Amino acid sequence: MAPRPYSTVxxxxxxxxxxxxxxxxxxxxxxxPGDSISTLVNISTSGLLVECTSKPRPGSAVxxxxxxxxxxxSVKGRVARTIVASLGKDGVLHYMVxxxxxxxxxxxxxxxxxxxDPPPAEAAPRVATRLQNRW
Numbered sequence: 719m720a721p722r723p724y725s726t727v728x729x730x731x732x733x734x735x736x737x738x739x740x741x742x743x744x745x746x747x748x749x750x751p752g753d754s755i756s757t758l759v760n761i762s763t764s765g766l767l768v769e770c771t772s773k774p775r776p777g778s779a780v781x782x783x784x785x786x787x788x789x790x791x792s793v794k795g796r797v798a799r800t801i802v803a804s805l806g807k808d809g810v811l812h813y814m815v816x817x818x819x820x821x822x823x824x825x826x827x828x829x830x831x832x833x834x835d836p837p838p839a840e841a842a843p844r845v846a847t848r849l850q851n852r853w
Contacts, residue, residue: 733762
């Protein structure tokens with residue numbers, strides 16, 4: 719059997735994606751209807767990607783409420799895609815849900831420069847360790 723190509727669909731991104739770690743003002747995202755809490759994966763001015771245990775139907779209208787100090791506090795959008803991400807240890811499916819905003823949002827004031835404040839783990843000098851195969 720021949721391997722499947724990754725994708726034959728041309729790239730459709732209209733804005734650069736920013737990882738969740740660079741937007742600390744968003745602690746979580748609530749998706750309504752359904753009122754499920756989701757974890758932000760990445761965000762752009764035109765949409766976002768979250769991981770959650772609910773499975774909103776592609777094409778459905780949703781309202782996103784940002785938990786944290788992010789403004790705007792809520793945004794309307796449409797579910798662009800929903801795919802299975804993983805099966806949790808508790809047997810619950812986790813989904814990656816891509817949502818396109820109805821209107822673009824402003825991100826400049828909320829994005830943290832990753833070089834400005836390195837996390838404490840990176841600030842400490844790295845100690846070289848020697849790995850040894852036991853077999």
